Amino acid sequence: MMKRVSRPPRYWEAYRARREFGRMREARLVDVLRDFLSNGRHRPPWMQSAELGTDHQDFEGIDVVVKTDVGDLFIQVKSSERFKYLFVAKGRKQWKTGRAVPIVGIVIVNDGRTDREILSEALSEINRVRQIVQLQGSNYLPARKPA
Numbered sequence: 001m002m003k004r005v006s007r008p009p010r011y012w013e014a015y016r017a018r019r020e021f022g023r024m025r026e027a028r029l030v031d032v033l034r035d036f037l038s039n040g041r042h043r044p045p046w047m048q049s050a051e052l053g054t055d056h057q058d059f060e061g062i063d064v065v066v067k068t069d070v071g072d073l074f075i076q077v078k079s080s081e082r083f084k085y086l087f088v089a090k091g092r093k094q095w096k097t098g099r100a101v102p103i104v105g106i107v108i109v110n111d112g113r114t115d116r117e118i119l120s121e122a123l124s125e126i127n128r129v130r131q132i133v134q135l136q137g138s139n140y141l142p143a144r145k146p147a
Helices: 009-039 055-060 081-096 115-136
Strands: 047-052 064-068 071-078 104-108
Touching: 009 047, 009 064, 009 071, 009 115, 064 115, 071 081, 071 115, 081 104, 104 115
Parallel strands: 071 104
Antiparallel strands: 047 064, 064 071
16 A cells, blocks of 8 residues: 655645646637637638637646547647657557557647747647548547557
């Protein structure tokens, strides 16, 4: 039996602050996508809407859900290339241990990027994920049998 570790209150304050900051970045991406969908002249006809993921989806690594003709496509929001790499490595490790993992596009959202840069990367990732889902028929990688 593992010993339960009690964390100091300042740990939880920092955790809540990071989570709130992350949710603001996720909301920024959703706003950019919604603005594009409502005002974009070159809006793809297969892209219907974008919304924040639920708490359960957030736990699975899904921050934004994009509704399309092939079903829901998932986006993870990260603040830097470093955190993007760490997220990919974590997902690969989970898959290798036999867990089904969602297929996600990863978009970097931070204060140094313009909405146009964020939109460009988001559309590229959404397109990439859409192609994978079309070929595979699911938005999850099936569980892998551990070696």
